Every structure is written in structure tokens, then in C-alpha cells.
Amino acid sequence: MTKNSIAVIGAGKWGQALHFALSQKQECLITSRTKKDIRNFVDLDTALNCEYLVIAIPAQQIKQWLRDNFVYKNQKILVASKGIEASSGQFLNEIYEEFVPSKNIGFISGPSFAAEVIKGLPAAIVINSKSKKLYNEFEPFFPNFLKVYYSKDVIGAEVSGAYKNVLAIASGICAGLNLGNNARASLISRGLVEMQRFGKHFGAKKSSFIGLSGAGDLFLTASSTLSRNYRVGLGLAQGKSIEEILEELGEVAEGVMTAEAINKLSQKHQIYTPIAKEVKLILDGKNPLDSLKDLLSSNQ
Numbered sequence: 001m002t003k004n005s006i007a008v009i010g011a012g013k014w015g016q017a018l019h020f021a022l023s024q025k026q027e028c029l030i031t032s033r034t035k036k037d038i039r040n041f042v043d044l045d046t047a048l049n050c051e052y053l054v055i056a057i058p059a060q061q062i063k064q065w066l067r068d069n070f071v072y073k074n075q076k077i078l079v080a081s082k083g084i085e086a087s088s089g090q091f092l093n094e095i096y097e098e099f100v101p102s103k104n105i106g107f108i109s110g111p112s113f114a115a116e117v118i119k120g121l122p123a124a125i126v127i128n129s130k131s132k133k134l135y136n137e138f139e140p141f142f143p144n145f146l147k148v149y150y151s152k153d154v155i156g157a158e159v160s161g162a163y164k165n166v167l168a169i170a171s172g173i174c175a176g177l178n179l180g181n182n183a184r185a186s187l188i189s190r191g192l193v194e195m196q197r198f199g200k201h202f203g204a205k206k207s208s209f210i211g212l213s214g215a216g217d218l219f220l221t222a223s224s225t226l227s228r229n230y231r232v233g234l235g236l237a238q239g240k241s242i243e244e245i246l247e248e249l250g251e252v253a254e255g256v257m258t259a260e261a262i263n264k265l266s267q268k269h270q271i272y273t274p275i276a277k278e279v280k281l282i283l284d285g286k287n288p289l290d291s292l293k294d295l296l297s298s299n300q
């Protein structure tokens with residue numbers, strides 16, 4: 001293993017933005033499934049030899065990717081994905097811990113559109129890890145335009161990052177149906193309470209939901225057309241099928257599969273998650289306006 005070296009794995013939108021950011025103060029390698037014309041693009045074996053890895057592969061693909069490709073050599077890992085595996089209902093920290101000890105794993109959270117990070121615009125993010133040492137080692141790699149905070153609340157960050165994508169779909173639907181700003185603000189703030197309730201069940205700290213990881217990322221994603229998940233919601237409001245929307249998008253919208261994961265977990269653990277439930281019903285074909293009426297009307 002090459003000491004003090006860093007690589008990004010997954011050269012999609014977020015992987016490329018993180019690679020840009022992490023290349024400001026030192027050399028940062030990057031690799032991906034598909035070979036790309038990016039500076040310092042290397043093969044996977046070279047990347048896996050780095051001491052520090054940042055992995056930006058969509059949540060639904062992580063387990064298989066780790067099984068097929070990952071070789072643990074005591075690397076320290078930052079997980080950049082935001083989602084919950086739908087087939088198993090497993091959180092990403094549970095999946096990663098089968099391959100890497102938890103002291104070597106951290107999660108990036110907070111409001112951070114790749115399109116802005118790759119322009120060097122300022123943002124604040126959080127590294128969430130059981131190990132403060134891991135944060136101390138990763139933090140100096142980040143450029144000045146990214147302020148990096150530390151939190152121990154791995155599950156709080158994971159639930160926030162994943163859940164806000166589902167709520168962004170709901171918010172996009174509300175906007176697309178022209179139900180007004182009042183309705184959308186109600187939905188977002190009730191969504192914040194809903195994701196906090198869900199997270200609390202799995203041991204998340206309440207404070208994570210009012211900070212950058214929770215409210216910060218939710219407000220960002222649920223109010224901007226830069227968000228893919230929000231745009232999925234706009235498409236659903238126009239009556240497009242989810243297949244058509246995802247085809248047009250050509251990038252991952254984690255909220256789609258995470259809605260399924262949350263519904264699975266809510267049923268199993270009896271957690272009240274009405275917005276995630278309606279998003280899943282809409283994805284399965286329910287009329288979006290009927291759903292929003294069911295969520296927002298006083299006589300329901």
C-alpha cells in the first residue's frame with residue numbers, strides 16, 4: 001500500500017467533483033468501471049493500493065462491487081454514496097463493515113451538489129465516523145473551499161442523506177403539480193420530522209437532523225432543479241413513467257430505490273413514514289395528485 005496516497009473510486013458526477021476538490025492540495029487518483037479521459041485516471045488495482053479511498057458508487061451497487069472488486073489492505077475509506085440498499089434494507093455502514101473495520105470507515109454528508117463543488121464554490125460537509133482519528137486524517141486532504149466538520153453519528157448521517165432524496169422526490173411532485181409554496185414548505189418540514197423519527201428508531205442523534213446532514217441537505221435537495229431526485233418528482237407530476245424519467249436523467253436518483261428500502265424497513269419496524277409511503281405508491285403507479293391530497297388534506 002502506498003502511504004499518504006488518495007484515490008476516488010467511481011467517476012460519476014460526485015466522484016469527479018470530489019476528485020477535483022481532492023486534487024487541489026495534493027495528487028488524487030481516480031478510477032471507475034468505465035475508462036475515462038480524466039487527469040490521474042488509473043486502473044482499479046493502482047487505486048486500491050492507496051491508503052485513503054473515497055468511494056462514490058451508487059448505493060444499490062455497492063455490495064456487489066465490494067464482493068467482486070474490493071481487496072482490504074488496511075485502507076481508510078470515505079463513503080460518498082447516499083442511499084439504503086433496497087433488496088436487503090441494509091444501511092451502507094452495515095454493508096461496508098463486512099469488508100472493512102468500522103474504525104476505518106467514514107461517511108460524507110451535508111449539502112453538496114457536485115455541479116457546484118466542481119466549480120470550486122464554497123460548501124460545508126461532514127465526515128461521520130466512529131473514529132475521530134479517521135476524520136483528522138482525511139480533513140487535511142480537502143481544499144479550503146470545503147469546510148469539513150466531524151460527527152460520530154454515522155447512522156444519523158446515513159439516514160439523513162438517504163431519506164432526503166425520497167423527500168426531494170415528494171417536493172418535486174408538489175412543485176410540478178403547482179400546489180404552491182405553502183404546500184411544499186409543509187411537506188419539507190413534515191419530511192424533516194419523518195426522517196428524524198425513522199432515524200431515531202435506528203439510534204440516530206436528533207441533532208444530526210437539524211444540522212448540515214439533515215436539514216441542510218434536505219433544504220438544498222428538496223428545493224432545486226439541480227437535484228436529480230427533485231427532477232424525478234417533477235417528471236412524475238407530469239405523468240411520465242419512472243422508466244422514462246430515469247432514461248432521460250441518465251444518472252442515478254437514489255431516492256427511487258431508497259423509497260422502497262424505507263417502506264420495507266418501516267413496515268418491519270412499525271415506523272410511521274407517510275411521505276415515503278406515498279412516494280413509493282406513486283412510483284408504483286398511484287396518481288400523484290391523489291397522493292398529495294392524501295398527505296395534505298385535513299379530512300384524510
Ligand SMILES: NC(=O)C1=CN([C@@H]2O[C@H](COP(=O)(O)OP(=O)(O)OC[C@H]3O[C@@H](n4cnc5c(N)ncnc54)[C@H](OP(=O)(O)O)[C@@H]3O)[C@@H](O)[C@H]2O)C=CC1
Pocket residue numbers: 010011012013014015032033034035056057058059061065080081082083112113114115250251252254
Ligand atoms: N451528484 C451529486 O451532487 C451527489 C451525489 N451523491 C451520491 O453519490 C453517489 C454517486 O452519485 P453520482 O456520482 O452523482 O452518480 P452518477 O450517476 O453520475 O455516476 C454513478 C457512477 O457509478 C458508477 N457505477 C454505476 N454502477 C456501477 C457498478 N455496478 N459498479 C461500479 N461502478 C458503478 C458508474 O461508473 P462508470 O461511469 O465508470 O460506469 C457511474 O459513473 C450516489 O449515491 C449519490 O446519491 C452524494 C452527494 C452529491
Ligand SMILES: O=C(CO)COP(=O)(O)O
Pocket residue numbers: 082110111112113114165168217220221226227228229230252253254
Ligand atoms: O446529495 C446531493 C446534494 O447534497 C445530490 O442530490 P441529487 O442526487 O438529488 O442530485
